[in-house]
Amino acid sequence: MPIYNIALIGFGGVNRALAELIATKNALWERDLGFRLNIVAVSDLYLGSVISPNGLDAKTLVEANFAKGGFGQLSGGRAEADNETIIKTAPADIIVEATFTNPKDGEPAVSHCRWALQSGKHVVTTNKGPVAIAARELKALAKANGVYFEYEGSVMSGTPVIRMAEKTLAGAEVKGFEGILNGTSNFVLGRMEAGLDFATAVKEAQILGYAEADPTADVEGFDVRLKVVILANELLRASLKPEEVMCKGISKLSSSDIETAAATNSRWKLIGSAARNADGTITGSVSPKLLPLEHPLAGVNGATNAVSLNTELLGSVTITGPGAGRVETAYALLSDIVAIHRAQTAVATKVAA
Ligand SMILES: NC(=O)C1=CN([C@@H]2O[C@H](COP(=O)(O)OP(=O)(O)OC[C@H]3O[C@@H](n4cnc5c(N)ncnc54)[C@H](O)[C@@H]3O)[C@@H](O)[C@H]2O)C=CC1
Numbered sequence: 361m362p363i364y365n366i367a368l369i370g371f372g373g374v375n376r377a378l379a380e381l382i383a384t385k386n387a388l389w390e391r392d393l394g395f396r397l398n399i400v401a402v403s404d405l406y407l408g409s410v411i412s413p414n415g416l417d418a419k420t421l422v423e424a425n426f427a428k429g430g431f432g433q434l435s436g437g438r439a440e441a442d443n444e445t446i447i448k449t450a451p452a453d454i455i456v457e458a459t460f461t462n463p464k465d466g467e468p469a470v471s472h473c474r475w476a477l478q479s480g481k482h483v484v485t486t487n488k489g490p491v492a493i494a495a496r497e498l499k500a501l502a503k504a505n506g507v508y509f510e511y512e513g514s515v516m517s518g519t520p521v522i523r524m525a526e527k528t529l530a531g532a533e534v535k536g537f538e539g540i541l542n543g544t545s546n547f548v549l550g551r552m553e554a555g556l557d558f559a560t561a562v563k564e565a566q567i568l569g570y571a572e573a574d575p576t577a578d579v580e581g582f583d584v585r586l587k588v589v590i591l592a593n594e595l596l597r598a599s600l601k602p603e604e605v606m607c608k609g610i611s612k613l614s615s616s617d618i619e620t621a622a623a624t625n626s627r628w629k630l631i632g633s634a635a636r637n638a639d640g641t642i643t644g645s646v647s648p649k650l651l652p653l654e655h656p657l658a659g660v661n662g663a664t665n666a667v668s669l670n671t672e673l674l675g676s677v678t679i680t681g682p683g684a685g686r687v688e689t690a691y692a693l694l695s696d697i698v699a700i701h702r703a704q705t706a707v708a709t710k711v712a713a
Pocket residue numbers: 369370371372373374375403404405406407441443458459460461468486487488513514517569570571572573683684685686689
């Protein structure tokens with residue numbers, strides 16, 4: 361039974377939730393999935409870094425209330441983050457990248473992924489930066505090094521939109537999509553409809569673990585823009601860059617705009633979309649839209665997301681589920697590891713046959 365050694369880069373809401381799952385579910389995974397996970401290193405900007413070749417106790421990592429630089433107290437620990445050393449030298453099979461998303465150039469996460477793949481380590485990530493900005497390069501690097509680069513959680517958290525569209529809907533010919541792709545902004549719009557002011561609603565989304573470290577990315581649409589690029593490049597074989605996608609967020613919507621919408625049986629939603637045009641070009645956009653209540657996306661509430669894929673053979677197929685949340689996003693990382701495990705097991709079986 362394989363035990364995958366993993367190194368966590370970033371130890372915030374998502375990777376901490378993964379450590380919690382490891383602490384409570386390893387025995388279940390051994391039975392149902394056929395592997396266990398062992399954390400051999402962690403590096404975090406705030407907490408520092410630690411390497412333990414035999415493995416760190418996941419429960420202790422989660423429960424100890426480490427202060428700034430607190431990993432320095434651990435055996436094999438330092439008070440400073442040391443991402444490059446850990447990624448390149450820790451005895452990890454898989455690097456789990458969950459640092460801040462940088463919507464401008466994806467760094468330093470792009471470098472984290474590059475170092476890992478070049479060192480022959482798989483990468484699983486929920487970070488949208490490297491996927492939106494450097495997926496082509498990173499996929500090629502993974503292939504050249506015989507490892508996998510997986511990123512299901514970069515769009516719609518643990519809801520399996522990327523794998524579903526690519527694997528289960530293969531051949532259905534996706535021509536475009538539109539959806540609610542940011543949990544925070546959708547949550548904020550709903551809370552404003554319930555009477556909260558914008559700033560308080562954003563604060564609530566932060567407490568619940570939905571928002572980006574800088575929530576400007578959520579409310580100004582930059583986060584959705586990255587997700588539109590990721591989906592367009594994956595599902596429509598586009599080569600879009602974030603700056604090519606028109607982007608407008610929800611920050612200019614006032615409480616009175618939202619009340620007026622409710623009085624006319626409609627609702628504001630932040631919609632991300634992309635489509636293939638008649639001339640073969642692909643365009644994407646992010647913008648608030650006033651939807652009538654009977655529109656399928658109007659009833660998608662809270663941090664839930666939904667995307668309707670416009671396909672040639674099936675017409676519209678809508679996928680809905682959690683779009684943000686610590687545990688929900690940690691599940692995406694697990695699903696990526698399951699995919700790697702299954703792919704490797706399939707190769708091993710083929711070689712043995
Ligand atoms: N929370 C959510 O619902 C979802 C989050 N994501 C993405 O997953 C990633 C992680 O999200 P959260 O855990 O919620 O964020 P978070 O802000 O709670 O945690 C990020 C952690 O990374 C650390 N960090 C930042 N830069 C670093 C660096 N250069 N080196 C080492 N550590 C660094 C921070 O100290 C922090 O502990 C982000 O990229 C986010 O956009 C994706 C889908 C959903």
